[in-house]
Amino acid sequence: DVKVTQSSRYLVKRTGEKVFLECVQDMDHENMFWYRQDPGLGLRLIYFSYDVKMKEKGDIPEGYSVSREKKERFSLILESASTNQTSMYLCASRPTGVRTEAFFGQGTRLTVV
């Protein structure tokens, strides 16, 4: 059974903290993604990676960075958490190709206080 696992379901952090959200996939997919989901705004792409050590900015990269040191792991980093980064964060992976589906983790609900 294919799996994308996010390290935490719920997370509460203080303003200014450095926050790491971890995502691991076991499907040997080349591509991994971080989305943010907010009510009324749907899913917005923060960053994606198509290979180890490669990363590309999505639609809303400001305030975030990512790391992909191994193929199976893609980390989202909030350098200095702010209250407007309170959100649901979703990690996904998919193989390269034009007719492939994405597989999602269970999501991390982050609250910054």
Added chain:
Amino acid sequence: SQQGEEDPQALSIQEGENATMNCSYKTSINNLQWYRQNSGRGLVHLILIRSNEREKHSGRLRVTLDTSKKSSSLLITASRAADTASYFCATDEASGGGADGLTFGKGTHLIIQP
């Protein structure tokens, strides 16, 4: 970037009725996909329709695609309480190769009344 737009934003129907959701998008696509999200969870892939297909079925799901109108619809027949969820369309842009991600709409929240 382009984004699919689902319509309606919310839909409440009685169990056993059919539910129809629509999606519009803006640019050329390779395929269009529908996903489901149960409350507070990740998204689960339901069905993919290629740009050269017009209709596709999977169990109680029926998806249509009209590339001339840049629109798609998802029909769930004989709805069940367990179908209560949010449904998202996602487009795979023609210029991409799968590496640059899917672009999601804002979703339709479907409530099935028992």
